[in-house]
Amino acid sequence: MAQLVGTFVSSHAPMMAASVESAPPEQRRSFLAGVEQAARRVREQGAEAVVICSNEHFTNFFLENFPQFCVGVGASHWGPVEPWLKIEQNEIPGAPELASQLAAQLPAEGFEPSFSHELRLDHGIVTIYHAIDPSHRLPLVPFIQNCAVKPMPSLRRCYQLGQAIRRVVEGFGGAERVAVVGAGGLSHWIGVPQVGRIDSEFDHWFLERLERGQLDDVLDLPDDELELAGNGAHEIRSWLTIAGLAAPSTAKVLAYEPITPWITGMGVVTYDLDPASGPAAAKGA
Amino acid sequence: MSQYQLQKLLYDFLNGRVGAAPGVRAGADGERAGPDPTGYDVTQEEAAAASGADVRRLYQLGVHPVLINAFARAMGYQRTDYARMLQDLEPATEGRPRWRSS
Numbered sequence: 001m002a003q004l005v006g007t008f009v010s011s012h013a014p015m016m017a018a019s020v021e022s023a024p025p026e027q028r029r030s031f032l033a034g035v036e037q038a039a040r041r042v043r044e045q046g047a048e049a050v051v052i053c054s055n056e057h058f059t060n061f062f063l064e065n066f067p068q069f070c071v072g073v074g075a076s077h078w079g080p081v082e083p084w085l086k087i088e089q090n091e092i093p094g095a096p097e098l099a100s101q102l103a104a105q106l107p108a109e110g111f112e113p114s115f116s117h118e119l120r121l122d123h124g125i126v127t128i129y130h131a132i133d134p135s136h137r138l139p140l141v142p143f144i145q146n147c148a149v150k151p152m153p154s155l156r157r158c159y160q161l162g163q164a165i166r167r168v169v170e171g172f173g174g175a176e177r178v179a180v181v182g183a184g185g186l187s188h189w190i191g192v193p194q195v196g197r198i199d200s201e202f203d204h205w206f207l208e209r210l211e212r213g214q215l216d217d218v219l220d221l222p223d224d225e226l227e228l229a230g231n232g233a234h235e236i237r238s239w240l241t242i243a244g245l246a247a248p249s250t251a252k253v254l255a256y257e258p259i260t261p262w263i264t265g266m267g268v269v270t271y272d273l274d275p276a277s278g279p280a281a282a283k284g285a
Numbered sequence: 286m287s288q289y290q291l292q293k294l295l296y297d298f299l300n301g302r303v304g305a306a307p308g309v310r311a312g313a314d315g316e317r318a319g320p321d322p323t324g325y326d327v328t329q330e331e332a333a334a335a336s337g338a339d340v341r342r343l344y345q346l347g348v349h350p351v352l353i354n355a356f357a358r359a360m361g362y363q364r365t366d367y368a369r370m371l372q373d374l375e376p377a378t379e380g381r382p383r384w385r386s387s
Contacts, residue, residue: 057351062296063289064353084358148351191357193371195364205384217383228382232351263364 002172006042007270007271009251010131012054012193015262017130022261030117034255034268035203039131041270047179049095049139050132051102051169052126052283053162053238054145054183059085069151069161072119072142073099079121086131094119097174102141102165109164119144128183131174131241145241147184147234153224156219158237162244164227170275182242184235186265192231198258202229203265206236208244210251210269212240232264288347291331295348295356296319298335299329310336317359341370 015022016032023031042050050204059081061067076091083089119142121129128217129140143165146152153161169178186206209218219240226233243251251269259266295357297308298320308325312318334342338360344353357367 007344058299058349062293067380130356149349160337191344191353191367193344193368193372193374195354195368201386202382202384223382225380225382229384258381 002159002169002175002178003093003275004166004169004180004245004273005023005045005047005177006019006038006039006179007181007242007246007273008041008269009239010038010128010268011264011266012124012127012183013188013259013262013264014085015188016083016266017127018082018124018263023259024072026262027248027257027266030267031257031259031268032076035128035131037254038268038270039144041258043253044130045179045218046177047138048143048164048177049098049173050108050129050179050181051098051141051143051165052125052129052181053145053165053241055171055235055238056127056144057122057124059122060119060122060144063149064151066146067114067144067231068139068146069113069143070100070119071103071115072140073115074119074143075141077119077121077142080126081122085123087126088136090136090199092126092136093131093139095141095175096138098172098178099141100171101172101174102143102168105168105171106164109167110274111161111164113143122182122245128181132179132226145237145280147237148231150223152223152234155221155240159215159219159240159244163247165241166245176223180242180245182238184238185233186236186239186267187229188213188232188264189230190232190263191267194230196263197230198260198263198265199229199233200258202233203256203258203267205215206239207251207253207256207267207269211253213250215243242271246273249273287327287331290326291335291346292348292352294322294325294327294335295343295352299352299355299359306314334368340367341374344374
């Protein structure tokens with residue numbers, strides 16, 4: 001059965017690849033050092049595949065059929081779709097056995113993600129994947145979440161999804177070590193008049209709760225209130241998915257910088273999982 | 286209905302290639318130049334906003350912000366450019382969320 005390794009979550013922004021130098025040097029050094037520290041753990045702990053939970057940006061889906069969750073089960077995934085991202089566009093290997101296990105077993109856990117053999121990747125996943133493996137050889141399962149188009153899955157539902165993902169991955173017999181990572185958020189505004197604002201007060205409030213593992217008031221946030229931290233703040237769904245997966249372990253904040261030129265609160269957290277006390281053990285108890 | 290069609294036009298443009306998808310107008314160099322509203326059930330105003338890459342008007346017409354962002358980037362606007370186009374359209378969202386200390 002697979003062991004979860006290298007669990008982390010990071011903000012993503014296209015400019016962290018396309019326009020790194022636009023950020024103040026101290027801020028970009030601090031954030032990117034955090035990303036590298038988290039990514040290095042994935043490599044050093046010998047992950048054989050990585051599942052990256054991130055949000056849809058109208059890259060794969062339009063309003064005629066917009067899934068709340070979608071697992072990429074393909075043998076490979078093309079990306080990044082943004083030619084200006086300064087990351088080479090290519091076919092990134094998939095992990096179809098692991099992905100198919102997620103698609104097949106999550107319904108028994110109360111989740112019915114859609115699945116796709118032809119997911120394309122954008123900056124949301126590729127910036128973080130590239131940090132983990134610049135050679136683009138590590139098999140990837142993209143796990144897309146709706147964090148933009150209402151109605152969205154509730155924050156609590158996304159937390160519970162993480163618990164379910166953990167049970168499925170830990171029951172997977174096709175690898176010994178699998179990383180599950182989140183990418184998105186924190187506060188930011190996109191495509192609206194407030195673009196460029198960052199709500200550092202929200203970001204610190206949220207990160208403190210991840211550190212303490214006290215998430216009830218976060219999980220109860222209605223979307224209208226969360227949106228006061230920006231329409232991009234809905235992407236904390238990916239953070240909460242990983243928080244659910246890691247529970248009862250709590251987050252360690254490696255970096256946080258409100259990087260105005262990247263229009264986003266840029267944070268990184270890692271988790272040290274206790275294999276004896278996760279959701280899998282709890283379910284069997 | 287036409288708001289849906291307008292957004293579909295932009296989505297098809299963003300994801301299409303010249304000659305391979307509806308909604309894509311070719312430039313003189315044969316490259317993707319802009320949205321082509323032919324065949325989409327949009328109003329004249331919506332067609333003009335899309336064809337003219339009028340980000341401000343598209344926002345006012347209700348195009349989803351994530352599509353606004355992607356479309357603006359595809360048309361060569363930086364975020365500072367479209368922020369200037371949108372900045373006076375509405376005040377910042379009002380409210381006192383639970384994380385605000387003052």
